[in-house]
Amino acid sequence: MDKKPQKKAVKTLYKPFKSKVKGKKYSVYVKSPTGNPKLIHFGAAGMDDWRSGTATKEQRKSFRARMKGIKKADGSFAYKDKNNRAYWALNYLW
Numbered sequence: 001m002d003k004k005p006q007k008k009a010v011k012t013l014y015k016p017f018k019s020k021v022k023g024k025k026y027s028v029y030v031k032s033p034t035g036n037p038k039l040i041h042f043g044a045a046g047m048d049d050w051r052s053g054t055a056t057k058e059q060r061k062s063f064r065a066r067m068k069g070i071k072k073a074d075g076s077f078a079y080k081d082k083n084n085r086a087y088w089a090l091n092y093l094w
Helices: 057-067 085-093
Strands: 024-031 037-044
Touching (some): 057 085
Antiparallel strands (some): 024 037
16 A cells, blocks of 8 residues: 655644634634744633624723733733734734
């Protein structure tokens, strides 16, 4: 029998899609520190968000102000790092 090597599925980086994980709205493949694709999940299922049109302007203002105060362990802001779930929650959902 002739065996053909299987090709690895190509993961599209930085393109959000519906999450299959219970309790999360979306997933996205990001680049890990080692350079490999890493799957992260963001957005709590059942909660309001701006993208779906269920949140008010006051909720949006409050959420964005709260998210912009979150820092990573190295002291940098989490919402500025494209490989962080805070970035995706702020920029994709809100």
